[in-house]
Amino acid sequence: MTNSTNWITVCQESDLVANSGVCALINEQQIALFKVKNAGQEQLFAISNWDPIGEANVLYRGLLCSVGDTVAVASPLYKQRFCLSSGTCLDSDDVTIKVYPIRLENQAVQLQVSQ
Amino acid sequence: MSTSAQATNSQLRIVVVGNGMVGHHFVDQLIEHNTSVGADNSALHISVLSAEPRLAYDRVHLSEFFSGKSADELALTTPEYYQQHKIDYKLNAAVTHIDKVAKTVTTVQGEVLSYNKLILATGSYPFVPPIPGNDQPHCLVYRTIEDLEAISASSKVSKIGVVVGGGLLGLEAANALKEAGLETHVVEFAPQLMAVQVDGGGGRLLRSKIEALGVKVHTQKATQTIEAGDVCRYKMCFADGSFLETDMILFSAGIRPQDKLAREFDIAIGERGGIVVDNHCQTNIDDIYAIGECALWNNFIFGLVAPGYTMARVAAAHILGGDQTFLGADMSTKLKLMGVEVGSIGDAHAKTAGALCYTYENQASAVYKKMVVDSSKKKLIGAVLVGDTSDYDTLLQYALNGIDLPEHPEALILPASGGAKPGLGADALPATATICSCHNVSKGDIIAAFDGGACSLSDIKSCTKASSGCGGCSALLKSVCDAELSKRGVEVKKDICEHFAYSRQELFHLVKVGKLQTFDELLTKHGKGLGCEVCKPAAANILASVWNEFILKPDHVSLQDTNDTYLGNMQKDGTYSIIPRIAGGEITPDKLIVLGQVGKKYNLYTKITGGQRIDLFGARVDQLPEIWKILIDAGFETGHAYAKSLRTVKSCVGSTWCRYGVQDSVGQAIELENRYKGLRSPHKLKFAVSGCTRECAEAQSKDIGIIATENGWNLYVCGNGGMKPRHADLFATDLDTETLVKYIDRVLMFYVRTADRLQRTSVWMENLEGGLEYLKQVVIEDSLGLGAELESQMQVVVDAYQCEWKTAIENEESRKRFRQFVNSDKADTNIVFVEERQQIRPATPEEKASFTQQQQAKRIAVELV
C-alpha cells in the first residue's frame, strides 16, 4: 500500500461534494474530506472526523464557513468551528484536531501516510 | 476632649449640634468648600458638639460590631482629620440650652458658644414602649456603640433573648442575638413582620423563612408587664394572657426624632414630633436649620441615611449662598436580613386610591413578589419582593421615573425561564434614570459622555465605569448606548454575519426582488467570503420560503445544517431520529404497525413525542434512506421535525367523538397541517386545533391556535411553549374555514417575510411596531394592500410541496450523501448502544471505553502523518 511517495488513493474526485464534506475510513481511522470552491479556485482539506467536544464522528457533516481568511468547519453538534488547515478550534483555545496532507492526482484523491 | 480654634470676627460661625452620620456629612460639605477656597483664609468657623463619647461612625453598619468590627473601623472620621481642617469639636458635650436672641448655645458642661448659623442634627432615639418593668438592667436598645457593648455583655450571661418589634431594625437585632448564640424570639404587635415595608403575603413568607433559621416569631402580641421570671430572668406577660420567659429584652419598637431642644426653646415641631423644616432645611427660626432624622419635612421623617445626606448638602449649600432644595426622597429599600432578600418600593401596601396589584407567589422556592400599579395600569407605584430581589432594580426604574409599563406588566415579576425579561425601552428612560447603580451612572451621564467624544459602547464603559461592577446593568447599558448611537446617525449593525451586511429581512427582499435562486448568486452579488454556519442556513431558509425547491438540490446542499441535509435530527452520538408526519395526530392501526415493524427491524428506540407523533431514534446515517423507503412505501411522509418549518398541528378529538365538541377539530387540524407542511419559516411553527372551549389541544400555547365555537373558529396567534412560554393572543372570532385559512396565510407569509432569523412568532410580533393591533390591520383590514400578494405567495409554496424524503431516495446523487464512508461500507464504530427498559440507548463514554478496549486489540495500527 505504501510506495516511495507514500501517498494513498482514498477515492475519486467525483466522490467529493463541493463546499461540503464526505468521510473516508483509512486504517480504522475516520478522515473528513472537504472540497472548497473559493473565487474560482478549488482546495482540498483533510481533518480528523472526530469532534473532541461533541465526542462523536461527525465533523464531515458540518457546515463550511470562512472567518476572515480562515476556512473552517462548524461541528454539526454544538457548532464549534475548526480551522481546516491547522486543525485549531476557533472557539476553544486548548482544542486542536489532526489535519492530513491531501492532494489530487489524475482525479484521484490521495492522502499521505507515514512509513 | 476638645479642640479650639478661635473664630475671627470676620468669620461666619457655624455650630453643629450632633455628630451622627448626617451631622458629619454636613461638616464634610463645609470642609470640602473650605478646601476649595483655601483653608487658611476660610470665611467659616465650624464648631461641632457631640453628645456621644466619639466622633461620627457608621450606624448603618452598626451590626457589624458583633461580627468583629471595632469602633475605629466603624468611624466615619478621625480627630486628626477634624483638627487638620480646623474643626472645633467637643465630645460628651450635649447641648442643653439655646438662646435664640443672643444666638448662643450652652453645653452640659456649661460652655457657651455663639453662632451665626445653628444646625440641629440630633438624630433620633429608640422608642421604648411604656411597659411597667421596662427599665430593668437587661432591658436594652439598639442605636449606639455603647448599646451594643451592653448587649454583648448581657448576652454572655443570658440564654434566651427577646426582641420587641419585628421591623427592619428588630430583625437585624434578632440576627445579632442569634449570632451571639441566644435562643432568639421576636415579639411583634402587628399581625406580621416588617409591616411598614412589606404586605401580608410578603410578611407570611418572610416569617416562614426567618422561622426556618431558628428564630421564633410571635405576632399580635402586646406586652403588658415585664415581671420576674420563674426559669429565666424575666417573664413578659402579654395582653392575651400568654407569657414568654427570657433573660434579655431588646426594644426595637421604632424611633422617635430627638427634638427635645426644639421643644424646650420654642422651635416649631410637628404634632407627633420632629423639627419642622422647609425645602432649604430651615426651621421657623432664622438661622437655625435641622437635618437628618430629627427633621420633619412635609410632615414626614426620613429614617434612612441617604435622605439625611441630601438634607446636609441642601443646608450647606443654603448657608453658602447656593440654592439647592430638598424635595423628599425615595424610601425604597433592598436588603438582606439573615440571608433573606427583601425589597420594598413605594406604595407597598397599595394604599393609593384605585391601585391594583399583581402577585406572584412560589411557595416551593419561597419567593413572593407583588407589583402595585395605578388605576390606569400604566405606572408602577409600589412593589414588594421577598426571597428574590433580582427584579428590584428594573422595578425601581419604572417607579422612580414614571415609565409606562409594558402591555403585560406581570412579565416583570414572573420568572423568565431562559430568555430575557421584557426590557425597558431605552428611549422611555429619562436622563436622570440610573443605569448603573454600582457606579452611579445615569442616562444623562452616558449622553454627556457621547457628547464628550465617546463613540461606542466600550468607550462608554471605560470612561463612565458603567457595567464594570456587578455587571447586572450590561443589557440596559447596551440598549441605552445603541439607542443613543442610532440617534446620532451611527449605524447600529443588524448584520446577520461577517459575510452579509444585511438583516434577514433585507436578505429576503434581495432574494425576492433580485429573483436570486442560489446562495452563490446571493454571495457574489451581495456578500463576501465563503459564508458561514449562520448565513448559509438563513439563506437556504429564505430561498426555500421564496421558491420552495428541493433542499438537497446540488445548489443548496452545502447550505443546510446537518439536520436539513440528512433530513433528520442529529443525536448526541451522531445518529439520527426519524419522525414521519402524523397529521393532526390521527393514525391508522396499519400505519402504527408499520412503525412498530420498522422500529423492530432496525432496532430503533421508540417514543411518543410531545407533538402527538412517534419518534424513532438511533438510525445511522447510512440506514436513513432504506428506513424512509419502507415508511414512504407505507404511505408516510417526512415530518419536517428537523426543519425550521411547520412541525405539528395538534388536535383534540373534537365533535366527532367528544360529547362537548362543537366542530371537527381533527379534520381541521389535518387540513391545516397538509396545507402548511413544508413551509420554510424563520423558526419552527406549531399549530393546534381544539374542538371546544375546554381547549384540550392547548391551542393557546401555539404559534397558530384555533378553538372551535358554535359559529366557526376563533383564531389565536403568536403563542409558544418552550424556553419562554407565551400565551397566544386572540386575533379574530367566529371565522368560517375560508376566512380562517386566508388569515393564517397572511399572518404566516408576513412573518416569513419580515421576521429575524430564529425569531419565533411571539418575539416577532412583540417587536413589530404597533404589535398585535398593527398585525390585525395588516391582515384583517389589509392596511398595506399586501393581502392578495401574501396569499398568492403562500399558494406558490403550497403548490410546490414535495416530500423531501421521497425525492431524496428517488435520486441517486442525493442518496449518495447518506454514505458514512466514501471508500467503505463499514459502520461508525463509535456508535454503541446498550439496553435499557427493553430498548436501546446510546452508551455512556465509560460503557464505550470498556467496549473499545476489546476492539482495540484487533486493530492494525498504521499511523497517518
Ligand code: SRM
Ligand atoms: C422529540 C421531541 C421531544 C419528545 O420526545 O417529545 C422534541 C425534541 C427536540 N426538540 Fe423540542 N421536541 C418535541 C416537542 C417540543 C414541544 C412540545 C410541542 O411541540 O407541543 C416544545 C414546546 C412547544 C413550542 O415549541 O412552543 C418544544 C420546544 C423546543 C425548543 C424551544 C423552542 C422555543 O421557542 O423556546 C427547542 C429549541 C429550538 O427549537 O431552538 C426544541 C428543540 C428540539 C430538538 C430539535 C433539539 C435538537 O436539535 O436536538 C430535539 C430534537 C430531537 C429529535 O431528534 O427529534 N424543542 N419541543 C418533541 C417532538 C415533537 C414532534 O412531534 O415534532
Ligand SMILES: Cc1cc2nc3c(=O)[nH]c(=O)nc-3n(C[C@H](O)[C@H](O)[C@H](O)COP(=O)(O)OP(=O)(O)OC[C@H]3O[C@@H](n4cnc5c(N)ncnc54)[C@H](O)[C@@H]3O)c2cc1C
Ligand atoms: C442598627 C441600625 C441599622 C440601620 N440600618 C440602616 C440602613 O441599612 N440603611 C439606612 O439608610 N439607614 C439605616 N439606619 C438608620 C441610619 O443610621 C440613620 O438614618 C442615620 O444614622 C441618621 O443620621 P443622623 O445624623 O440624623 O442621626 P444619628 O446618627 O442618630 O446622630 C445623631 C447624633 O446626635 C447626637 N445628639 C442628640 N441630641 C444631642 C444634643 N442635644 N447635643 C449633642 N448631640 C446630640 C446623638 O447622640 C447622635 O450622636 C440604621 C440605624 C441603626 C441604628
Ligand code: SF4
Ligand atoms: S426538552 Fe431538551 S432534551 Fe428534551 S427533547 Fe427537548 S431539546 Fe431534547
Ligand code: FES
Ligand atoms: S449596576 Fe452597573 S455594574 Fe452593577
